[in-house]
Amino acid sequence: MTFAQMSAGAVLAGLAALAAALFFLQRLRVRRRPVRVATTLFWREAAGEAPARMLTERFRHPAAYALALLIASLLWVAFARPAPGGASVGDFRTLVLDGSAGMAAGDRFERAAAALARHVAALPSSARQVVWSGATVRTLLNPGEHPALLARRLEGLRPEPAPSRLETLIRDLARTGGRGEVIVFGDAPLRPASVPDGIRVSRAASGARPATRNAGITGLGVAEAASGAWDRVDILVRVAGDAAPPVVTLEGTPLPAGETSPDGLLFRDVPAAGGLLSARVRGGDALSADDEARLRLPSRPPLRVLLASSLESALLPALAADQAVELVAERPGVVVRRAGETVASGVPALVVVPADAGTPAFRIRHPATLDPELVLREAVRATGLREIDAGAIADATRRPVEVEVASAPAWGLELREDLLADHHDFTRTRAFPLFLAQSVRWLAGVERQAPQAAAGETLGTESTARAPRFLGGSGKVIDPLGVPFTPAAAGELRRADGGLDLAVSLLDHETTIHPAAGSEESGVGSPSATAAHPAFWLLFAALLLLGLEWHLLQTGRIP
Amino acid sequence: MTSVPITFERLFEPTFLAALSRWSLPARRVAAGGRHGERLSLEAGAGLEFRDHRPYCPGDDLRAIDWNLFLRLRRVFTRVFDEEQDLPVYLLPDVSGSMFHDGDGPPAIITALRCALALAAAGLCHHDSAALLPFSSRLEVAFQPGGGRARLLPFARRLAALAAAAGGAPTSLEPSLTTAARMNLRRGLLVVISDFFDPGGAAALAAALRPMRHRVLLVQVTRPADAAPAVAGDVRLTDCETGDAADLTVTPGVLARYRAAYSRFNDELAAVARARRAGLLRVDAGAALLPQLARLLGPGGITP
Numbered sequence: 115m116t117f118a119q120m121s122a123g124a125v126l127a128g129l130a131a132l133a134a135a136l137f138f139l140q141r142l143r144v145r146r147r148p149v150r151v152a153t154t155l156f157w158r159e160a161a162g163e164a165p166a167r168m169l170t171e172r173f174r175h176p177a178a179y180a181l182a183l184l185i186a187s188l189l190w191v192a193f194a195r196p197a198p199g200g201a202s203v204g205d206f207r208t209l210v211l212d213g214s215a216g217m218a219a220g221d222r223f224e225r226a227a228a229a230l231a232r233h234v235a236a237l238p239s240s241a242r243q244v245v246w247s248g249a250t251v252r253t254l255l256n257p258g259e260h261p262a263l264l265a266r267r268l269e270g271l272r273p274e275p276a277p278s279r280l281e282t283l284i285r286d287l288a289r290t291g292g293r294g295e296v297i298v299f300g301d302a303p304l305r306p307a308s309v310p311d312g313i314r315v316s317r318a319a320s321g322a323r324p325a326t327r328n329a330g331i332t333g334l335g336v337a338e339a340a341s342g343a344w345d346r347v348d349i350l351v352r353v354a355g356d357a358a359p360p361v362v363t364l365e366g367t368p369l370p371a372g373e374t375s376p377d378g379l380l381f382r383d384v385p386a387a388g389g390l391l392s393a394r395v396r397g398g399d400a401l402s403a404d405d406e407a408r409l410r411l412p413s414r415p416p417l418r419v420l421l422a423s424s425l426e427s428a429l430l431p432a433l434a435a436d437q438a439v440e441l442v443a444e445r446p447g448v449v450v451r452r453a454g455e456t457v458a459s460g461v462p463a464l465v466v467v468p469a470d471a472g473t474p475a476f477r478i479r480h481p482a483t484l485d486p487e488l489v490l491r492e493a494v495r496a497t498g499l500r501e502i503d504a505g506a507i508a509d510a511t512r513r514p515v516e517v518e519v520a521s522a523p524a525w526g527l528e529l530r531e532d533l534l535a536d537h538h539d540f541t542r543t544r545a546f547p548l549f550l551a552q553s554v555r556w557l558a559g560v561e562r563q564a565p566q567a568a569a570g571e572t573l574g575t576e577s578t579a580r581a582p583r584f585l586g587g588s589g590k591v592i593d594p595l596g597v598p599f600t601p602a603a604a605g606e607l608r609r610a611d612g613g614l615d616l617a618v619s620l621l622d623h624e625t626t627i628h629p630a631a632g633s634e635e636s637g638v639g640s641p642s643a644t645a646a647h648p649a650f651w652l653l654f655a656a657l658l659l660l661g662l663e664w665h666l667l668q669t670g671r672i673p
Numbered sequence: 674m675t676s677v678p679i680t681f682e683r684l685f686e687p688t689f690l691a692a693l694s695r696w697s698l699p700a701r702r703v704a705a706g707g708r709h710g711e712r713l714s715l716e717a718g719a720g721l722e723f724r725d726h727r728p729y730c731p732g733d734d735l736r737a738i739d740w741n742l743f744l745r746l747r748r749v750f751t752r753v754f755d756e757e758q759d760l761p762v763y764l765l766p767d768v769s770g771s772m773f774h775d776g777d778g779p780p781a782i783i784t785a786l787r788c789a790l791a792l793a794a795a796g797l798c799h800h801d802s803a804a805l806l807p808f809s810s811r812l813e814v815a816f817q818p819g820g821g822r823a824r825l826l827p828f829a830r831r832l833a834a835l836a837a838a839a840g841g842a843p844t845s846l847e848p849s850l851t852t853a854a855r856m857n858l859r860r861g862l863l864v865v866i867s868d869f870f871d872p873g874g875a876a877a878l879a880a881a882l883r884p885m886r887h888r889v890l891l892v893q894v895t896r897p898a899d900a901a902p903a904v905a906g907d908v909r910l911t912d913c914e915t916g917d918a919a920d921l922t923v924t925p926g927v928l929a930r931y932r933a934a935y936s937r938f939n940d941e942l943a944a945v946a947r948a949r950r951a952g953l954l955r956v957d958a959g960a961a962l963l964p965q966l967a968r969l970l971g972p973g974g975i976t977p
Contacts, residue, residue, distance in 0.1 A: 145907070146907045146908055146909040146920055147906065147907065147908045147909070148908070148909045148911060149776070149904055149908045149909065149910050149911070150774070150776055150910075150911045150913050151774070151776065151902070151904075151910050151911070151912065151913065152771040152774040152776070152781075152868065152870060152896075152898075152899065152913055152914075153771055153868075153870040153912060153913075153914070154910050154911075154912040154915075154917060154919050155870055155872065155874065155934075155938075156931050156934040156935050156938065157910050157919060157921060157931060158919060159930070159931075159934040160921075160927045160928075160930035160931040160933075160934055161919060161921045161927065667924060667925070668925045669925065669926060671926070
């Protein structure tokens, strides 16, 4: 036998205190009400058989004391909420309210919130915390906080258009030393294998009805056009559930029918002009959050490159072969020149520098306000330096191949001149055109396009010091520097530089499939349900004894 | 003691006083030796009602000889007439402390004094005599025996004075009634108006009535609270006469035993009255008095 409200020791101590208090009260002198009567003649006759209670002289009424003690003990034990075989008060419970998109189906969220409120009311405040698991994880009710605060904090809360973070949350709880039991209020899928050892997870039954059917967009991706066109992209749309082919529009204009592939619906050579692409399944179903997905396509204008005449012999063929590059003589976006040439100053430049002693093979120049380490990491990845055979170059030049970072007023990439020499193979390697093309794109500020922007899914690009930052609803930057950014929920994310918004969609297969499949409630009984039975019977017994005491009192058998 | 002063006006309301003259005391023949009145006396005399004949004796009034009978029988008989005399009524109201207790309603003394006045009026308005002998721990003579309707108002004022001057003396039936028995009063109707809450119980009353030569009428003034007191819980009961206190836990069981004891007391009181061949009238102080007195003083009333 355990107790939900307090420890067994506290229950025993309370019983002892009750016995002592009742014993003292039994011996306590009563404060008698003075009553003046015409005669005490008959009262004395009546009192002769039932004398008044006296103080501390002797314990006169053991039966009355035993009855009162029994009633008080029953009430006390009922208050302690006995739970045969259940979790004791020592078990801390983390109550997780699922606020993911799947909870928007039917009345699941309302029922889960109601079940949560019942649990919170039944548990001691020091032995539980309530956590919201929606697009983000945050605490709704800390240990010790009054249960009444929960209702206020639940006001206005709705499921968010985001996949479930339940497994991540449980892993985080286990990692941070979470104790006790985790009770989930919601239908978020949870694979048993994802639950770490030492943490017990159960799901509270909310009584929600499973949804009948659901279909939704589970994939909306963009990739470079397979045709090689710089200003075109290919689009892949994936639909889950029994639904007709989706309606795909670009800025409101339907696209021609796509190709059906094993991976989904493929749309080729869609213009990459920064338009907003939308894919929508037809008809209503259990969940609306996954019915539409949107994607902001990249904007791919030609890269205006000014190539200094001194380098035409070495670099012109490679640049001319690049479909993205437009060689211009004025108002360039990128300059390719030798050191010392004063061509379009202030413009990001690929500069060929003399091979003096101490000059590194590659030097990246960046504004002084930026973190050199971040700049180096991004530049190495973006320019294709990873792809070059640095060992071969070092062997050929008999000099180490080094990459340095230095601050400068404008962005730049310096290339040591000897790497372009004819007796070296670097310009003839397959990596060189790629390096040159990537360098020009990097210098021009062309951003890498994330293949898809899904809620809860890491974008393929990293936020760097150079790329524009994303702003949250409060106008604050929300993407961290140097690590991949994961948008929390579906929606539009504004950019700090005022550029094209990032359209984030739900695109979660589990969320789309789960409502239609029905919830797999484990049916963990609520504390009130498990603890109420003994408490109910104890209260019932106490009520019966109270009736008995009243009867004995009325018949004068106890004072 | 009562919390509200008992004044003459409170005691004797006009409607009450107006109803008194309608009643008379039912009584058997009165004892001889009294004044001329309206009640037949045990003594034959010079009344108007013929009672019997008896042989003539020297010294008899010659006017009483029945000459017609002499002519028929040739023997001399004289006519004997009923003597009509008054009935002495001795009113003994209890003025002990319990009669003035007003814890759960009007004090019993008001009803007792009204009873006394009603009985006095029933006598005085019919040429009977009335005396007022209030008692508590001892008997006093508050109003000498006397007759006449004119004595009614002084009698009432004396009653009101008793109410105003009442104290908290205890009830002592035996010495009080013994005193009355020894006062050599003409035999008449002795009316004891009391709650009879004597510490000696009904036995004290029986002992007190034993030497009494008068016909006795017991008027028991009861109050609703006497039969069903509104007392519960842990109380300290204080006797309003003796000041004795008794700590008690009043439970329903105790109340039941109280009611049984009170009922037993009433039964004993009735048994004493039967044994003494006295009348017993129970008057509820909580109810209207006139209808209750009609049982005694009205047509077919109780004959003590």
